[in-house]
Amino acid sequence: MNIGESVNLYRAYYCLDCGVCTGSCPVSRVLPTFSPRLVVEKAMLELGDELLGDRDLWSCLTCGRCYQRCPTNINFPEFMRNLREEAAKRGLSPTLTHHGMLQSVMEFQAAGVRQKKTDWAREAGKIADTGEVFYFVGCMPYFSVIFRDIGVDSLSIGRSVIKILNAAGITPVVSDEEACCGHDMLWNGNPETFKKLAAKNIELIRSSGAKKVVFSCPEGYYTFKHHYPLYFGELGFEAVHFYDYIEKMIGEGALKLSDGARAYTYHDPCRLGRMAKIYESPRAILHSLAGDRFREMERNRENSVCCGTTGWANCSSCSKQIQAERLREAKATGAKTLVTACPKCQIHLSCALSSMEDMDLEIKDLTTLISESMR
């Protein structure tokens, strides 16, 4: 889709030039050359070459804060995604982080390797090959290896999900053949690899007989819920986020949580919050766990800020500034623990925290916290 078509599809011509997008953008605050408003303006002035060749095209976090506030409802993240597809066709790409390791893993998966990545799940509890409930683990087995050096064990989330599901009498399907959901490829202008990964996952889940797919990763959940149907139509199974699933279990008394003594605050992931609109179930869980020791940060729910980088690309000093500011905001609530709900937020904020020596704060994933609080 060329720039003109993107302008028409997302009705970017409704732009009022008000600048609320740029005023809301966490990147613009620390990188003044980047401005969503200017991107839209350039697109409409048909300055295509300048726009697509600009490094800042890849600086957008696609966090959706601008879209949330735009008075004419221009879906800037999706508009940006389309521009990136166009730029990628011209051979341009973002600066990949971690030496492009994660993109290599995704390309290998798309090419059809036979993975062996479920040993941890068998050790964590009971899993099955076929059944009603499929647990979509996502990329955590790989994160666990790559981010061990910053002290983040992403798989503790996966182990906790299995433990909690088992405790509720559910034996989930966990598969070696599961591939990355394709989120990062899609958002970085590579829809072809996204489609290959998505087709594999849909086929795999259908063949497992599962009617319900549970996600602990917000990106996986949102991609299945929103983008898979756009590209593939009716999926034949339901995507459910783990927090919605578990909140029901807590409500019905199937899962009991003990009340600890710590004070918590909560960081909304962009994909879970602004995109999937899941704000309340994690909060309900935290309330049942900590009562009034759960404290909101100043910027919460739809005003929450991104963890600073996305799609394993373009991590910069700007990302670090966004993260450091967020951590200070968490600390200012008086909470001892910042609760995250996305494996990437946990990784990114932990990375920033490790370089802030004076910051007395713990970062913990909500799922891990639930499993540790089970009675």
Next chain:
Amino acid sequence: MVWELMDLLGIDRRRLELQWVSSAEGARFAEIVTSFTGRIMELGKSSLGVAA
């Protein structure tokens, strides 16, 4: 780390070799490369179906 990632991807870890050889050790370099290429020949095509 790469070996661990290869395990998860189901790629034989013997397909990757990491060695330090000083510029003065020509014979050792030749030996390592010969034995590594020999091993790859033995393993044949990878599961990805790309050229061996």
